Amino acid sequence: MPAVSDCIEMLDSETKAVETPEDHAEELRLWLRLLTCTTLIEGEVRGRLRQRFDVTLPRFDLMAQLDKAPDGMTLSDVSKRMMVSNGNVTGLVERLVESGHLDRRTSETDRRVQVIRLTKLGRAEFRRMASEHETWIADLFADLTPKDVRELMRLLAKTKASAQKSAARRRP
């Protein structure tokens, strides 16, 4: 179907003579589909977390980061890992400390740094939520074969690398 336009494109890129505005409709569609998938799944997970555990997705995500770091993390670490702004983490942590899920203390070696950890309560609650969360994810992806999953992992790794490279090009 796109044979004709492919030929034209090839001619352009071979001759390097004509500066045709290139067609990137496919990439655009891919991006929209990627976004749709993520939004769909995210919304589903958000709703289930709220209904089952009365917890928000950002809180859950933050606790997930801390569960992987028994010795705690600094706010900057969390901010980088979650790919959200610093200010965002400040508020999120504030509320989780308030509710007794997090412990926050100033580093003894560097008084700029705040180290946060899950409290006993926080860890217990997170583990309970995480195990159920894992089954939700499995169910959401249930129609994918193991091969599909592997292939998606591979292509998304490639996508991530490509996007990071592009981002670095702009912000060296």
Add this chain to the structure above:
Amino acid sequence: MPAVSDCIEMLDSETKAVETPEDHAEELRLWLRLLTCTTLIEGEVRGRLRQRFDVTLPRFDLMAQLDKAPDGMTLSDVSKRMMVSNGNVTGLVERLVESGHLDRRTSETDRRVQVIRLTKLGRAEFRRMASEHETWIADLFADLTPKDVRELMRLLAKTKASAQKSAARRRP
């Protein structure tokens, strides 16, 4: 590498005797990678829209929906398409009407319904932004071959269908 656990799993599912908590770590990793890709690209697009055009991503997204609907859309339509809540759209539209990009009027046949359209200004600005936006997306996905793109499209379509089915199972 996972040969042993695979065997155990197979035994379980064959004998149907032991109720082992199944391992869904692969799907979980897939979900996290999907989320990372989307967050990465979304952040990049958000930043470029702000820097180049001083516009927010949600505003751009809303205008993109309307650009595809010359006869306008109702707020509900927009809300479904953008997969955001109704109340969200109300505020977004308010600000875009205020800035002269949107026109909003009550339907003549059903006075519950608000129909919104791009104004001339709104359409012109959107087109200008959209053409640049398309080159950003192309650049972000630049390392993917056409075959990669096709394959990703296929797998994400399958993912979307799977997730929708799962969501429908919960909310019949």
Add this chain to the structure above:
DNA sequence: GGGAAACATTTTAGGCTTAAAACAATTCGG
């Protein structure tokens, strides 16, 4: 040592987002 640069965090101002309740208009079934 002392200032400049770098770093970690918080604050600020504004916008986005959601779920749920409230309100308004239409449609449906008897």
Add this chain to the structure above:
DNA sequence: CCGAATTGTTTTAAGCCTAAAATGTTTCCC
């Protein structure tokens, strides 16, 4: 025709999120 459901939108309350500026601390290096 009329009350009950349904549908479309707005409001409300709370939380999330960002970019940029401000604050406090450390490091670098002359």
